[in-house]
Amino acid sequence: xxxxxxxxxxxxxxxxxxxxxxxxxxxxxxxxxxxxxxxxxxxxxxxxxxxxxxxxxxxxxxxxxxxxxxxxxxxxxxxxxxxxxxxxxxxxxxxxxxxxxxxxxxxxxxxxxxxxxxxxxxxxxxxxxxxxxxxxxxxxxxxxxxxxxxxxxxxxxxxxxxxxxxxxxxxxxxxxxxxxxxxxxxxxxxxxxxxxxxxxxxxxxxxxxxxxxxxxxxxxxxxxxxxxxxxxxxxxxxxxxxxxxxxxxxxxxxxxxxxxxxxxxxxxxxxxxxxxxxxxxxxxxxxxxxxxxxxxxxxxxxxxxxxxxxxxxxxxxxxxxxxxxxxxxx
Numbered sequence: 001x002x003x004x005x006x007x008x009x010x011x012x013x014x015x016x017x018x019x020x021x022x023x024x025x026x027x028x029x030x031x032x033x034x035x036x037x038x039x040x041x042x043x044x045x046x047x048x049x050x051x052x053x054x055x056x057x058x059x060x061x062x063x064x065x066x067x068x069x070x071x072x073x074x075x076x077x078x079x080x081x082x083x084x085x086x087x088x089x090x091x092x093x094x095x096x097x098x099x100x101x102x103x104x105x106x107x108x109x110x111x112x113x114x115x116x117x118x119x120x121x122x123x124x125x126x127x128x129x130x131x132x133x134x135x136x137x138x139x140x141x142x143x144x145x146x147x148x149x150x151x152x153x154x155x156x157x158x159x160x161x162x163x164x165x166x167x168x169x170x171x172x173x174x175x176x177x178x179x180x181x182x183x184x185x186x187x188x189x190x191x192x193x194x195x196x197x198x199x200x201x202x203x204x205x206x207x208x209x210x211x212x213x214x215x216x217x218x219x220x221x222x223x224x225x226x227x228x229x230x231x232x233x234x235x236x237x238x239x240x241x242x243x244x245x246x247x248x249x250x251x252x253x254x255x256x257x258x259x260x261x262x263x264x265x266x267x268x269x270x271x272x273x274x275x276x277x278x279x280x281x282x283x284x285x286x287x288x289x290x291x292x293x294x295x296x297x298x299x300x301x302x303x304x305x306x307x308x309x310x311x312x313x314x315x316x317x318x319x320x321x322x323x324x325x326x327x328x329x330x
Contacts (some may be wrong), residue, residue, distance in 0.1 A: 002101065011035060011046075024053045028270035033141050037263050042131045042229050042254060043101045045263050052094030052238070054079060054274040061090040076274050083278035091239035094272065095303050097232045103133040105226040106256050116236035123230075124218040127207065132196040133227040133256070137185045138154045192227070202302050213224075238272065246283050293321050 003011065014034040029050060036044035058067065058075045060091070061082060082090055102110065111118065121128075202223045208214020236244070243269065247253065248261035269276040296311050308318040 002038055002042055010090060012134055024056060026050070026053050026271055028273075029267070032270065036099075037267075038260050039101075039263055040133055041136075042133065043103070043238075043260070044099075045101075045260065045267070047096065047097040047267060048099050048233065049097040050095065052272075054066050055271045056093050056190070057082070057090045057238075057272070057275060060093040061087070072274070074163055074179045076277075079274045080281070080301060081277045083275070083282045086313065088239045091242065091275065092237040094238035095106065095235060096238070096267075096271065098236075098240065099231065099262070100231055100234055100258075101231045103231070103256065104224075104230050105225050106133075106260065107232070109228075109254065109257050110248075110260075113240070113247075115240035115243070116234055118232055120232040121230055123221040123224075124216075128203075128221065128224065128228060128230075130204075131229045132200070132225060134189060134193050134196070134227065137182065137189055196225050196227060199223055200228075238275065239266075241268065242275075242279050245326065246279075249284070289321075289324075290317070293317065296321065297325075 011034050024196060032047050034046060034048065036046045038044050054075055058078050060065070061078060069149065081087075107120075182291055203220055206215050206219065207221035214220065241264065245261050245265050248257050250258075253261065265276070268279070292312050296306050296313065299306050308315065311318060313321065
């Protein structure tokens, strides 16, 4: 359960309140304000506050006294230009504050992005809820693919095969490899659930009760597993939020943090739709090429037969270029 009845009542009270303002507001984001958007089994993301919109980006770029232009097409063209040419400062004029509930192991990946303001729930002062992340057995088949080394291809436009996997990869320490059978997956999940439950029982015993004093909360928490849920408030500007989404929404990212990134991307689409479209066009759907890779493409466009052997690229660079230029499946 993401929120209890008391928390739900508090959220409902917030959503019923309104305040007059001269600031720019975004109706689509106002509709989401305060309400938790579920992620994983017990997690969520809540939009708590925000500043700015697409017009604010245009206003900052032009140092204008008004809000953007009189035509959406004008704003769209400028935002596309800013995104295409990596002019990042105007996007920093927009900010958003989020309340996020997430497993600790996801939080430890998330916090590597040090371009935000963060305040986390403290288990030194408060008792953690008995909630821990247990992946659905079906999700074990919908996780990150670890690409295995393949023979160097002489054709440039081959599409490498891919498989959704769950067991530990033998070739990629960060990846998952072969799919677990359902019986094996169920046994693993029972084991995870049992370990987590026993850890919380130990945590509660260490805290003590009215009849038996316990140890300090800051010490009792050390027995909790990494799938325990934590919460924080996270405030970030739009430029750095897009950078976070670009990395964590990628198919190579771990499934659990990718689930949060997908929600964040949907929030961005509602908040700044012109910026979101430019981001997906030039960042998500676009790609950077090295000087060597660009030279290979130019040579092939000129009709030259380029192979890995005469391309000047390493085997890994050649494979990456093949994957990038391959036709999409289907």
